[in-house]
Amino acid sequence: MPAFPFHAASARLRSAPSFRPALAAAVVALALAGCSSSTPSEVYDLTAPIGAARQSPGRSQLVVAEPTALQPLESDRIVVRSADGSVSSVGGVQWSDRLPRLLQNRLVQAFENQGRAVARAGVGVNPDSIVQTDIRFFGVSVNGGAQATVELSVKIVNNASGKITASRVFKGAVPLSDISGKTAALALDQAASRVFADVVRWAR
Template sequence: MTRPTARLSRRFVPSVLVLTLAGCSGLFGGGEPSHLYRLTPKSTYPPNLPHRSVQLLINEPLAPAGLDKSRIALSRSPVSIDYFADSEWTDRTPLLVQTALLQSFENSKAITAIDRESAGLRADFMLETEIRHFEAVYDSANGPPEIWVAIIVRLVNPTSREVVSQTSFERREHASANDVPTIISAFDEALGGVMKQIVVWTVTNPALSVKRS
């Protein structure tokens, strides 16, 4: 089944959103990317994290149109979005997050089997996510930004498509300097914190203690 990414994406983009892709200098604006960045999965978890004998599929996250690309997003007002010049993620943001989340679950060793939704695994549950924020937020002209990561999470029965449980997680992380490598490190911290919360929430969810027949 084809996922209605475009229609779902437009729903979450305000009608007054302004895409300013050109006419900027320095860190911001267009241009061909010369640096590629990736983010790291989480590998440390509480020692009492339970093990669940279930098979879990992680769907590709939904995302607004302005985030559903490999450009690294920034915002300088509540109604605008721009991108860092000469720098990109190694993949589209939803795939970047999906890969990091999958590896984070694998590192937890708390789930019997886990894979992407395209792998054909007969899953007991699916984890559907929706990226609401994944940008560097500037509130001053020269200061470093605050990274804002916010993700909605749904645990879904793959047979009935019933949402078993739903929640959301977000984290804001201040970059210590206004340069791209430091900003990427803040993205890594922010996403890492959210992914750890997602893994712990999923594994400790009461629904996973009853395996689907």
């Protein structure tokens, strides 16, 4: 299978406040025709909110663990949850990585963009605190009207004692006019960026 270049482009508002969500997801068409007989998928990325990175001396070090999730949210698919609780996925589109790993990477970037001393779990860092996240839902919910919904349960765990020092559930939602792949991906990126910004502000 030949390798294909991954070109990402994101639209950001340059004149917005110092810590703002990106309003568009990085979008790229991944050419799979030469490797598979299936229809080529459009691959979407998430964007971390931008901030003024100012590292303060003595600030505690964080490690972001890979989020946990139930099986439907463990993949690279954009999930749709109907009013009756049934779960499906949007055809012809996918995330650029497994959703838990993608969220871990963007959370790390969100902290970095605010000047925090942060790393991913498993890189040999001995942190003061660990950010643990459970993905309650990340996808399109359809109940009366469709909306891109992000719901994360986040805990701060003291690395020395193993005790939870803080916990909170973060939610973000953006209404959808339709459930096409591009519309859903862009709205989920917008909702996720808001949630990432809230998590970083709270963790300070």
